[in-house]
Amino acid sequence: MAFWTCHQTAASAAHTHDYDESMLVVQGCYTLIIDDERIPLKAGEEILFPGGLLHGGEVVPGTRTIHAFGGHRADRMIHSKR
Numbered sequence: 001m002a003f004w005t006c007h008q009t010a011a012s013a014a015h016t017h018d019y020d021e022s023m024l025v026v027q028g029c030y031t032l033i034i035d036d037e038r039i040p041l042k043a044g045e046e047i048l049f050p051g052g053l054l055h056g057g058e059v060v061p062g063t064r065t066i067h068a069f070g071g072h073r074a075d076r077m078i079h080s081k082r
Contacts, residue, residue: 002067006059014056020070021049028063032056 024046032039
């Protein structure tokens with residue numbers, strides 16, 4: 001899971017994942033870009049990106065999103081008691 005708040009206009013270059021990604025726009029607007037088509041997603045709207053889909057996007061300041069990633073995304077440190 002990832003919770004993002006964008007404080008300035010930003011863009012995500014076109015990319016793919018080997019796993020599915022689900023995104024919910026909580027506040028603001030996320031403009032999804034797929035095959036040069038621009039799809040604005042506003043608060044309360046969500047989308048599922050199937051693994052392998054080439055996608056990118058743009059946000060305006062104040063946009064908040066929640067992302068759920070299927071599969072391995074980040075390595076975690078394992079803490080052990082000594």
